[in-house]
Amino acid sequence: MSATRAALPPKEQLDEPGGRPVDRRGGSTLLRHLAVVLAAGLLLVAVSYSVEPFRNFQLATVAAYLCATAGLTVLTGLNGQLSLGHGALMATGAYTVALCQTAFADRGMTGGWLLPLSLGAAIVSTVAVGAVVGVAAARLRGPYLAGVTLAVAVVVPALAVTFDGVFNGEQGLSVPVEPPPLSLGPYFPYERWQLWVTGAATLLALLLLANLIRSRYGRTFRAVRDDEVAARLAGIHVARTQVLAFVVSAATAGLGGALLAVLAQSVSPGAFSLTLSLFLLMAVVIGGLGRLTGALWGAVLLVALPDLTHSVTEMLTLSPAVAQRLEGNLPLAIFGLTLIVVMIAAPGGVQGLLSRLGRALLARRPTRRS
Amino acid sequence: MTATDLLVVRGLVAGYGAAPVLRAIDLTVPAGTIAAVVGANGAGKTTLLRALSGMIRPAAGQVLLAGEDLRGTPVEQLVRRGMAHVPEGRGVISELTVDENLRLGGLWRRDRADAGRALDEVYQLFEPLARRRRHLGHQLSGGERQMLALGRALVGRPRLLLLDEPSLGLAPRVVARTMALLRQLRDRTGLTVLLVEQNVRSALAVADQGVVMSLGRVVIAAPAVQLRDDVDLRHAYLGF
């Protein structure tokens, strides 16, 4: 059934007001995506001027995580492959950026083009790692894939320690990053610059992902997810599709990790633990699996969580003995509980909930008109 | 309803999701008889059986088994009321052995001794199963699976047997044997059978009553002999 579905235009495309099917060719899709990205970019710049530096930094972190969650949602949501090891892919990108930036700094090289170069290198190295894992992953299904990716996630600290001459063990590396260019003025807030850099990289990545999803490749991703046998009968090379999905996902995860390293100006295995991998997965599912908007909600959640957690405990005035026990734990308990309740009450995640709401509102309009 | 009507269905409405597949089914099966439900693909025959055994919850209507309303009875309790349902594809659990499959049919019974006797009787009834006790379900042939499914239902000594497409995918010889066995069980033990079949000829050959379904309704319920022999009826409802 998926093969037929893949061949047809997406259903919603026909649901234009008035029921006129609209012809959409690749070109116009690209243009529309470009417009959305440009608008988002402008909005981001505007926001970066209107909020405090800390919010700028938080937004920059959201952008970095968004890269990773968007890639993961493409892999898991659209292609049906479960990965518990995206933290390790992020680490690959992060360490690459750290090594590149350090190498540049050691050689006394400066210039605005160095950072994009390092980020590019990060993507390339993660793609290489992702291809290797992807080839193995294409043979595996469900929990077996989960098992292998879990092992990949756990291997990061081990590698960092084993090759501590390069990666400096559990302590990690620092990432030298140049200050904002002087042309922006001498007092340009560093956090705003960070938001610009990560925002630009992330929007670019999202643009590419959005186009990919709408393209023939995106359709084959979904076809393979829905029914491998049918996809194979429809002439889709299943294994190749799965490896491609993994590689794409790895590339964005690598970029996300690299951006995170640039933001933190340091890399260490502790920042890319198994917990991160699991949180990424939770984020995309809670946000709404298989949708880039869901990935956005997930990324927001990843950043807002520690912040929220702190506010929760600060709101309460407790005796020191009680506070000491609740501090840190109470927010996690609340988060865990929320996770369970949301998954039971709204399995489509935040975006699923919003879509349902939106549909309910939209559903009224045409009837009124006709 | 007479005292001898084992199964009485009144105004049964059921389906999947919002669209009902069954629209107000009325049906009566007297005790000790075989009723054959026939009809085209998609007429709702399998849905009828699933609604009777509670695997889908009816939206409206009543199902009485020996005068007892079955509404709200959980599926796993129906077997205790004397109803056995052999589902389409027969439901042999392929990871279990023949013996385990059969024993499963009588596990719910309090009377362990009689459950054991029933098991022995089934092995006598189906010789090939006795020879393949330790084989796994997926190692059996289609005919053997048929025997196993039927035998497993009989271990529970049901009053009413619901059979979904027992002839599906089987050689004519095996089908004939199955039908003969049903008749034999009816005559010997007073078993009541509600049979859903595509294979109209064989079904009507064995049945006492023929029920023709179309688009979720019973269009005619008549003695099987009448359906079999009345050419006009056959043409009108069964297309042969």
Next chain:
Amino acid sequence: MHRKAHRGLAIASTLALLITAAGCSGDDGPGSGGASVPGVTDTEIVVGTHMPLTGPASAGYSKIAPATKAYFDYVNANGGVHGRKITYKIMDDGYNPANTQQVVRQLVLQDKVFAVLNGLGTPTHTGVLDFLKSNRVPDLFVASGSRSWDQPDKYPGTFGFNPDYTVEGKILANYAKANLAGQKVCFLGQDDDFGRDSLAGVEKVLGAGAVAVKQTYVTSNTNVAPQIGAFKAAGCQVVVLATVPGFTALSVGTAARLGFKPQWLVSNVGADHPTLAKQLGAAAPLLEGMVGTNYLPMQNDTANPWIQLFTKVNKEHNGDAPFDGNTVYGMSVGYLFVQVLLAAGKDLTREKVLDAVQKGGYQGPGLVPLRFSATDHSGYGGQRLSRVSGGVQTYFGPAYETDEADGAVNEYTATPAAPPANGVPTVS
């Protein structure tokens, strides 16, 4: 889902931005508010810290910040510092450097803390050094013995607190050299700066090559039987441990299991007897004879006036939490910070606080001197040895001081200071 998805994406991004941006006053561009000092008003000083309160690394450490806070509350109850009350914001980073980035930025950029105090952990705190420097936030008394904090030229606002691991290694090795001469010395260390610096200290005193077997462990592998087995096979008689408490207990327990009974010389990090005994439970007697180091009063020394003070504070302001070395540590940090605030004077600025720390000469609960000066930003410069005997950990011998270079290990003989009568330091 095409068009809708994209409209959705745009709406969602906008919403997300607005939500994240909500609650910002957004009025402070760069350069504004030059007159006021961040985190300081006439009645309040806000300082913050990052600590692992949750997660696997939180054991023990999660008690430090509450103890510091309790001491501040005690000071606040006694009138505060120059009329200002100290508010201590404790942020949980779960020992995850990525979280540390977030919470420290939140402290500095959003909560506008005056200083970051006692941030814990080498990998965690390393990542925020540059950020704190570029925002000119005093970064006082980092809770780790890494030598990274002592870089006055590169990080003028960062100061350590713990004696560094090399100093500690030297003092432990000095004990071995003086009292266990001729015995075979081996070493187990954590696979990071902690283990490496400590080993460097040991080898500075005993000489390179004098350590017969060197083993490392990673915190993600709780099986140390292979390492301990190697010590046993090599016939080690003295084992120096640069381990966190969990792994000290694990090593001692594993050795007993293998029938291996060396003399243990344990880093201050992993030598707190109550913590170890609690973890070992019925096997606690295995700790008999263990030699450890410390530089603060022993928590069980009820005759010590500092312990009496801290016990009182713990009762009154910390919910009478179990009193151990971490409590003493946390309160000692609080005491030192109050001393520094007093010395910085009534017109508090960040520069004045840094000057006050560099001026040095602070006398507190410590058994050894604090080394602070314009050129030295490392914390305590020595340790005293302790031994577990009859289930009680007590100090023995003199306190020692040394440097992280090749200087000799010297006895430090000055008598420790007594706490002020009301437990709150006064301007000296």
Next chain:
Amino acid sequence: MDRFVFLTVDGLSRGAVYAAFALALVLIWRAARVVNFAQGAMAVAAAYVAYTVSTATGSYWLGFVVAIVAGLLLGALVDRVVMRHVDHASPLNPVIVALGLVLLIQAVLGMVYGSEFRPAEAPFSRSALTVGGVAVLSPYDLFVFATIGVVVSGLAWMFARTPVGLRMRAAAFAPEVSRLLGVNVGGMLTLGWALASGVGALAAMLVLPTELGLHPHAMDLVFVSAFTAAVVGGLDSPPGAVVGGLVVGLLLSYVSGYAGSDLTPLAVLVLLLAVLLVRPGGLFAPVAARRV
């Protein structure tokens, strides 16, 4: 040779625990098609209950029994209160819910017991007995082997020979047919969760004395090893879980002993890849692999 024997015994002793824990994962996977990521946290919770009882009464064995009972109850509770209501349409949903449970359980344990390590007592000496000059087994190792041997063979007997075992297997393989045959499938599912959680609690009680001690996160690493073991053996196969557990235990011990402890995660990854690339359904995957 001495060292080899030591590493082998040590590896088998840990491997036995991994085997039990992996078996618990397999039980739930077979019954509910859920990889129970919360199993480590649930087991630790049961161990904390045991700790409370043991400290209050001074009896290790009372705590031991209470831990298993607590594990059984907790498993049933998780099924009835949480997992039963999760939409299993996407296999990810139960995984995320399980991760939510991990956060919740660990946080609650942290609140109640604090984040300090608590001692996990061993009921027998952990010092190895020597046979012919070679340190072989400690009484505790023997206790571990015996307990896990009893549990594994007990479970095997239950599943193969008892009516309730037959019902549980039937309910797992063919829930719908089983209901038609009078099997209370919901009840069997709850029983499966309870048993698995009970076995998990037992494994925690056995492994914690060899670890750092009792801590909300104490089973995190054990979970990773056990999950690896279950995957290596094949998630549908209880014997696979046992073999997988022993293999992983031995591997970790040899690698730590001969190559260095920091290399163990790498070795685990290599093992997983080597096994799964040859047999994508694990060592003991059924020949006619069912589509999952």
